[in-house]
Amino acid sequence: MTRIAELLAAGPTLSFEFFPPKTDEAGRQLEKTIHELAPLRPSFVSVTYGAGGSTRERTRDIVVQVNQEQSFPAMAHLTCVGHTRAQIEALLAEYADEGVCNILALAGDPPADGSDAGGDFTYATDLIEIVRAHPGTFSIGVAAHPELHPRSEGDRALDRRYLAAKLDAADFGITQFFFQVDDYLRMVDELQALGCTRPVLPGIMPAVNVAALVRMAAMNQAVIPAPLLERLEAVADQPDEVRRIGIEVSTELGRALLDAGAPGLHLYALNRSESVRRIVDALGLTPPPA
Numbered sequence: 240m241t242r243i244a245e246l247l248a249a250g251p252t253l254s255f256e257f258f259p260p261k262t263d264e265a266g267r268q269l270e271k272t273i274h275e276l277a278p279l280r281p282s283f284v285s286v287t288y289g290a291g292g293s294t295r296e297r298t299r300d301i302v303v304q305v306n307q308e309q310s311f312p313a314m315a316h317l318t319c320v321g322h323t324r325a326q327i328e329a330l331l332a333e334y335a336d337e338g339v340c341n342i343l344a345l346a347g348d349p350p351a352d353g354s355d356a357g358g359d360f361t362y363a364t365d366l367i368e369i370v371r372a373h374p375g376t377f378s379i380g381v382a383a384h385p386e387l388h389p390r391s392e393g394d395r396a397l398d399r400r401y402l403a404a405k406l407d408a409a410d411f412g413i414t415q416f417f418f419q420v421d422d423y424l425r426m427v428d429e430l431q432a433l434g435c436t437r438p439v440l441p442g443i444m445p446a447v448n449v450a451a452l453v454r455m456a457a458m459n460q461a462v463i464p465a466p467l468l469e470r471l472e473a474v475a476d477q478p479d480e481v482r483r484i485g486i487e488v489s490t491e492l493g494r495a496l497l498d499a500g501a502p503g504l505h506l507y508a509l510n511r512s513e514s515v516r517r518i519v520d521a522l523g524l525t526p527p528p529a
């Protein structure tokens with residue numbers, strides 16, 4: 240399977256993110272979504288990993304299945320907080336055996352109650368070291384936060400130094416979702432000033448549920464601009480209208496990012512195809528039928 244670092248070197252990429260479903264019905268929904276999105280010929284897709292390994296098998300199974308069945312690679316997210324070195328090495332060996340060669344190396348969040356997560360790791364850079372040392376020759380992505388990581392507590396200079404060091408040890412980044420192009424461009428400029436020129440894919444979250452979007456934005460300390468929030472809250476009980484606004488805003492953001500030279504777009508699909516299909520179409524990125 241193709242390494243994402245090579246895809247990025249070849250030109251702008253288009254990628255979609257999924258999460259592992261919890262029920263059989265949700266599993267069927269994800270299969271349907273992948274089937275509906277495959278004709279868009281994404282450069283790659285990625286599958287999230289539950290905190291502390293709660294979706295270890297489900298994430299692995301979906302990644303392996305997509306890699307086997309589709310013409311595009313699936314990247315496995317992997318978080319290290321709460322894991323031992325042996326657990327991570329075992330999972331990497333399984334991925335390498337199955338031909339999976341793309342890993343998004345993440346710290347993951349420590350327990351919300353402040354208790355010690357245990358395990359051998361604290362930061363994503365600890366995980367990168369192990370993945371890099373593995374004979375599987377993985378292409379390694381990392382998370383980036385245009386509006387700073389929530390645990391950086393506003394120390395912009397330090398956040399950017401850690402991010403630059405992490406990106407330099409990896410191959411590429413993918414951002415948390417954001418709504419202002421300038422936040423992304425400022426992050427790229429700040430990384431460049433530190434000598435870091437690794438490609439960072441902007442992550443775009445099309446709104447489908449206002450309460451969920453507000454909750455996720457608060458968790459990630461992503462600012463939803465007040466005029467957009469007002470528009471969304473005014474139609475919060477009209478799902479079609481929320482989706483329409485989400486598509487419109489994501490399309491505008493995606494266009495501005497590509498015009499500004501972003502190395503591609505990473506769309507948070509939330510295991511549904513409609514918004515993604517309409518955004519890709521509106522951006523003129525839908526490929527002609529094969």
Ligand code: FAD
Binds near residue numbers: 318391397405415442
């Ligand atoms: P790190 O890069 O380790 O950074 C965490 C914090 O520590 C930051 O504040 C950083 O500035 C600071 N820091 C870094 N290095 C050091 C150091 N040496 N000394 C002191 N401080 C340091 N979570 C999941 O559970 N599953 C997923 O699948 C998942 N997918 C994600 C996908 C994307 C694209 C993004 C953007 C996030 C994703 N997350 C996921 C969330 C992520 O796990 C959390 O944001 C987590 O809090 C931090 O992960 P990180 O890899 O950015 O951490």
